[in-house]
Amino acid sequence: MTGGLGGYDAVAEANAQKSVLAIHWSRICERLKVEVGEVEYRTWLRQITVGPVDEDEITLYLPTRFLRDWVRGQYGDRLGTLWNAEVPAIRRVELQVARPATDAAPAGREDTPPVPAAPSPDRAAPRPAASAPVPEEPRPAEVRTDLAAPLDQRFTFDTFVVGKPNEFAYACARRVAEQPSSPGFNPLFLYGGVGLGKTHLMHSIGAELVREGRVSVAYMSAEKFMYRFIAAIRSQSTMEFKEQLRSVDVLMIDDLQFLIGKDNTQEEFFHTFNALVDAGRQIVVSADKSPSDLSGLEDRLRTRLGCGMVADIHATTFELRISILEAKATASGVVVPAKVLEFLAHKITSNVRELEGALNRLIAHANLFGRPVTLEATQDVLHDILKAHDRRVTIEEIQRKVAEHWNIRLTDMSSARRARAVARPRQVAMYLAKQLTSRSLPEIGRKFGNRDHTTVIHAVSRVTGLMAEDPAFAEDVELLRRMLES
Numbered sequence: 001m002t003g004g005l006g007g008y009d010a011v012a013e014a015n016a017q018k019s020v021l022a023i024h025w026s027r028i029c030e031r032l033k034v035e036v037g038e039v040e041y042r043t044w045l046r047q048i049t050v051g052p053v054d055e056d057e058i059t060l061y062l063p064t065r066f067l068r069d070w071v072r073g074q075y076g077d078r079l080g081t082l083w084n085a086e087v088p089a090i091r092r093v094e095l096q097v098a099r100p101a102t103d104a105a106p107a108g109r110e111d112t113p114p115v116p117a118a119p120s121p122d123r124a125a126p127r128p129a130a131s132a133p134v135p136e137e138p139r140p141a142e143v144r145t146d147l148a149a150p151l152d153q154r155f156t157f158d159t160f161v162v163g164k165p166n167e168f169a170y171a172c173a174r175r176v177a178e179q180p181s182s183p184g185f186n187p188l189f190l191y192g193g194v195g196l197g198k199t200h201l202m203h204s205i206g207a208e209l210v211r212e213g214r215v216s217v218a219y220m221s222a223e224k225f226m227y228r229f230i231a232a233i234r235s236q237s238t239m240e241f242k243e244q245l246r247s248v249d250v251l252m253i254d255d256l257q258f259l260i261g262k263d264n265t266q267e268e269f270f271h272t273f274n275a276l277v278d279a280g281r282q283i284v285v286s287a288d289k290s291p292s293d294l295s296g297l298e299d300r301l302r303t304r305l306g307c308g309m310v311a312d313i314h315a316t317t318f319e320l321r322i323s324i325l326e327a328k329a330t331a332s333g334v335v336v337p338a339k340v341l342e343f344l345a346h347k348i349t350s351n352v353r354e355l356e357g358a359l360n361r362l363i364a365h366a367n368l369f370g371r372p373v374t375l376e377a378t379q380d381v382l383h384d385i386l387k388a389h390d391r392r393v394t395i396e397e398i399q400r401k402v403a404e405h406w407n408i409r410l411t412d413m414s415s416a417r418r419a420r421a422v423a424r425p426r427q428v429a430m431y432l433a434k435q436l437t438s439r440s441l442p443e444i445g446r447k448f449g450n451r452d453h454t455t456v457i458h459a460v461s462r463v464t465g466l467m468a469e470d471p472a473f474a475e476d477v478e479l480l481r482r483m484l485e486s
């Protein structure tokens with residue numbers, strides 16, 4: 001590809017080469033359609049654009065890293081063979097990530113338009129000619145701050161403590177961060193109660209992708225999405241808003257439940273969602289409930305949200321709370337005795353945010369006054385928080401949980417049935433009632449079908465004995481106790 005005769009000839013030669021390559025490529029595409037089928041072709045191969053030839057190598061472009069890797073793994077050799085059959089001088093195919101020019105939208109902050117000739121900041125930037133792919137190098141990884149909230153630097157995979165309740169969601173988030181748009185993982189829908197780490201995981205995905213490079217990430221709360229949309233309508237710039245959204249590689253929307261009842265915004269989100277997924281981009285969404293339980297969201301949106309991977313973050317266990325506290329205490333550099341951590345993990349069970357808040361207050365207090373953290377100081381410094389968490393468990397709740405756990409009828413808690421499958425759970429419920437409530441033995445007996453207080457004493461000692469003998473049984477009872485306390 002030498003020019004030698006001046007700029008015009010070089011351009012003419014490049015154009016001629018392009019049109020010849022385009023003819024070869026269209027023939028190869030026809031072959032591929034027949035070989036792999038129309039659907040497969042449209043999903044993976046249609047997005048390829050042809051780049052330059054250098055010696056014996058032709059460069060093909062794909063819009064995302066994920067597509068590039070997939071096509072390379074599945075079709076790399078075949079593409080090489082087909083090109084070689086068309087143009088014997090081509091012996092190798094190089095696959096690169098590049099956004100086709102038709103998709104190119106402003107890629108930086110609004111105040112730094114990437115296309116120098118942009119006529120005005122409130123108009124979409126002009127697009128280069130459709131056939132010229134934009135190579136990946138000049139387009140650095142970025143967080144689309146024009147669209148989105150900046151990522152919180154503290155929320156990374158490294159600082160996320162993994163335990164049983166969140167290990168699945170964590171694994172899914174890691175997978176998406178490593179391979180955005182993997183089949184089966186798009187969209188990734190994370191859900192769980194308040195303060196259990198959904199936002200932390202989303203920011204971790206964003207941080208990882210940006211660190212890895214080559215993708216643009218937009219993160220925003222559903223609330224922010226709505227306000228941006230409304231502002232765009234008011235300023236008559238909805239097209240620009242849509243284009244910005246649809247130009248990102250990964251779109252993350254936090255707290256989607258906010259869109260319940262906001263029909264127009266839902267509609268807009270639905271179209272954005274479809275446009276991105278259809279273009280092979282990744283969507284990550286969080287909400288407080290699963291897609292099927294988000295009544296108030298349009299059915300078609302709920303259906304699409306549930307199409308990828310739905311991962312639940314469960315309420316924390318005692319072990320996870322301890323691990324989180326340990327990690328955060330270590331990071332703070334303040335020595336917090338194990339018994340203080342255990343005390344907090346027992347007392348503050350509702351969510352990690354509150355747990356973290358309590359620990360932060362303790363640490364701040366220790367730093368301010370230069371005093372060691374003790375159990376007494378903890379009770380003093382946190383007395384208001386601890387009081388709010390002093391939960392009263394009722395005997396009815398205990399009976400319900402225990403019955404559910406062993407799959408027996410609630411009425412069997414007070415029935416006369418003595419079969420072990422029923423009597424043992426009943427004894428456990430009596431034991432837990434004694435442990436977790438301040439009710440007297442006769443009161444407990446009365447709640448269990450008017451039994452005598454000696455029956456309750458017998459149940460307590462029987463369960464205590466069995467727990468000592470049988471670790472699996474002890475674990476069951478312990479689990480129930482923690483569930484009831486949280």
Ligand SMILES: Nc1ncnc2c1ncn2[C@@H]1O[C@H](COP(=O)(O)OP(=O)(O)OP(=O)(O)O)[C@@H](O)[C@H]1O
Binds near residue numbers: 159196255288352353
């Ligand atoms: N497994 C964890 N390891 C470390 N920190 C955690 C973990 N889970 C939650 N946190 C911390 O708890 C706080 C609350 O988490 P986050 O904001 O991610 O919760 P959320 O599920 O998004 O809550 P909301 O429903 O209110 O949006 C954050 O400071 C976060 O870092």
